[in-house]
Amino acid sequence: MTAPALRLQGVSKHYGTVCAVDRVCLEVAPGELYALLGLNGAGKTTVMRMVLGMVRPAAGSVTVLGRGRGDRSVWAEVGYLVEAASAYPELTVRENLEVARRLRRLRSPTAVEDVVELLGxxxxxxxxxxxxSQGNLQRLALARAVLHRPSLLVLDEPVNGLDPAGVVEVRTLLERLAREHGTAVLLSSHILGEVARVATRIGVLHRGGLLDEFATADLPDRVRRRLELTTRDDARAVRVLAAAGYTARRGPRAVVLEEDRATDRPDAVAAVLVHGGVPPTGLAVVREDLEAHFLRLVGAQAPGPREGSDDR
Amino acid sequence: MTGELAAAVHAEALKLRRSRVPWATAGAVLLAGAVGAFFMFVLQDVDRARSLGLLGTKAQLTGGTADWPGYFALTAQTVSVGGLVIFGTAAIWLFGREFSDRTATDLLALPTSRTAVVLAKLLLLLGWCSVLTVLLVLLALVLGAALGLPGWSGGAALRGAGGVLGTGLLTAGLAVPYGLAASVGRGYLPAVAVLFLTVLVAQVLAAVGHGAWFPWAVPALLAGTAGPASADTGWTGPAGVVLVALGSAAATALWWERADHSA
Structure with missing residues (x-):
């Protein structure tokens, strides 16, 4: 079994009486793209700073590429972008990267030019x-993070300020690094749709604790589904369905059924309605997206219906 | 560590070279040198200066002689007081800019240690302060010659220039704590406050005759700002300055290595 690129074991951090991170355990394997999700103040950045040795954990241990805290040689294999993208304003893009190249003690004379090309x-x-622009500053910060083709990348909001094309470029870059170089990526993002696309595993941080963790591929099995249907007489439809043993309720836009036998067999529900004299005018199995799933997990209010649907 | 330090010095030198700090501090030093030459010009012939409108009718000038030893003494005093502000500004910029530009985070998880980065900044500070002091000495030599000051001799020039350079080095050492203040305060403002405070306290303590015990007053006392009687601080004066410089350098490196960098 491959050793994890990153391992956090029972890591905690307190600021005074505030518990910023509470006994977090997680692992990121080489080639894995692990996304940390959480509301503002959930502890994502503190976790990342502890991974990078910027903040000392109050408890627990952090192992990066098999090495513990205190082994500074590991930073030669780690790239990072934490919080806002920044650069020395009086230096050019090339000079900023040259400063990074020197501090990373890279001997390759083409490292800067290669990464300039790579990040466009x-x-x-x-x-x-x-x-x-903010987008190009973000590209520069990302260029600095991948300048040395790291084995572990820690990226806090890597697509902040990027236009849609830039978002796709970064996604492609991360996927390529993971696939071709076996780079492990720990990232956080508020753009949950993007996280769902790029991450192979997702951890949900809430109030400092790791609330949930799952493979992105398992998301469809974890999210809630519901059957939404419209008829010409929704009140009667609810009565007909109740008579057939279904638990239906009238939502703002449609009649909603959340039980598995309805979402698994929408055709049977349609048949009941047809026989009851209220044939459906619309029928869809709606699946929570990552955003809705995340908000439900952390107990926050979703801003509005944004779920995706399938099986229509 | 040598390789790390060389890498950090290269990187820091590039940052310093591209900034306005070298120009601004060199300009301030040249201005201070020109002001010194102006005083010499006035002291050479007070009535001439008065007739040219350079001196108010009620102005009284005391404590200076218009000759080479007097000019070198004035230059050393300029370094001890003005230099503290100029060198301190450079120190505050070197460290404070990493926080105001939000680039400090980029220095924290690198194969080049944080201590190497701190040492590189301090070496550049010392180097640049030395360059500025030499610049001031050269300017004094040129302007002193242009004014035709009397009392020139090779020995006097060496003594005078050595005094200015020594004062410059001591003053540069006293700028190191401002780098610590800019680091701990995570920006320029707290360090500027410390700079003003130390200059103020140094003035007050020197005025009441206890300056020898306050390192920030020592270079000015050694340069003769408070008169020849106060110029002998004994070995404790310079030792205190060296202690402050080394202690602050160690504390700055320790802070960068050990503090929680959570912002």
């Missing part, structure tokens, strides 16, 4: 960082 920064390479 060629036309901005000689521009000072102070005049860069």
């Amino acid at each position: 920064l060629r036309e901005h390479a000689d521009r000072r960082a102070r005049v860069l």
Whole structure:
């Protein structure tokens, strides 16, 4: 079995009386893209700072690429972007990367040019960082993080400020690093749709604790489904379904059934309605998306119906 | 560590070179040198200066002689007081900019240690302060010659220039704690407050005759700002300055290595 690229065991951090991170355990395998989700203040950035040795855990242990805290050599194999993208404003993009190359003690003379190309920064390479757009500043910060083709990447909100094309580029880059170089990626993002696309595993942090953890591939089996149907007389439809043993309720837009026998067999529900004289005018099995699932897990209010649907 | 330090010095030098700090501090030093030369010009012939409108009718000038030893003494005093502000500003920028530009995080998890980064910044500070002091000495030599000051001799020039350079080095050492203040305060403002506080306290303690015990007053006392009687601080004066410089350097490195960098 491959040793994990990152292992957190019972890691906690307190700031005064505030518990920022509470006994978090997680592992990220080489080549895995692990996304941390959480509301503001959930502890994502503190976890990342503890991984990077910037914050000392009050309890627990952090093992990075098989090495514990105190072995500084490990940072040669770790790239990171924590919180806001930043750069030395008076230096050009190329010079900012040159500073990073020197501090990372990379000998490759082409490292800077390679990463400039990789992140699509060629036309901005000689521009000072102070005049860069937020998106290009983010690209520069990402370029610095992957300059040395790290074995572990820690990225806090990596697609912040990027346009849709930039988001796709970063996703492709991360997937390529994971696939071709076996880079393990620990990332956080508020763009849950993007997380669902890029991450192979997701951990939900809430009030400092790891509330849930699952493989993204398992998401369809974990999310709630419901059958939504519309008729010309919804009140009568609810009565007909109740008479047939279904538990139906009138939602704001449709009649809703949440029991498995309804979502598994929507055709049977349709048949009941047809026989009851209220044939459905619309019928759909609606599946929670990651956002709705996440908000339900953390007990927050969803802003509105944004679920995806299938089996229509 | 040598390789790490070299890497950090290279990186820090690039950052310093591209900034406005070298120009701004060099400009301030040149201005201070020019002000010193102006005083020499006035002292050479007070009536001439008064007739040219350079001196108010009620102005009284005391404690200076318009000759080379007097000019070197004035230059050393300029370094001890003005230099503290200029060197302190450079120290505050070197460390404080990492927080105001939010780049400090990028220095924390690298194969180059945080201690190497701190040492590189301090070496550049010491180096640049030395360059500024040499610049001031060169300016004094040029302006002193242009004014035709009397009392030139090779020995006097060496003594005078050595005094200015020594004062410059001591003053540079006293700028190190401002780097610590900018680090712990995570930005410019707390360090600027410490700079003002130390300058103020140094003035007050020097005025009441206890300056020898306050390291920030020592270079000015040694340069003769409070008169020849106060210029002998004994070995404790310079030793205190060295202690402050080394202690602050160690504390800064320790802070970068051990503090929780949560912001």
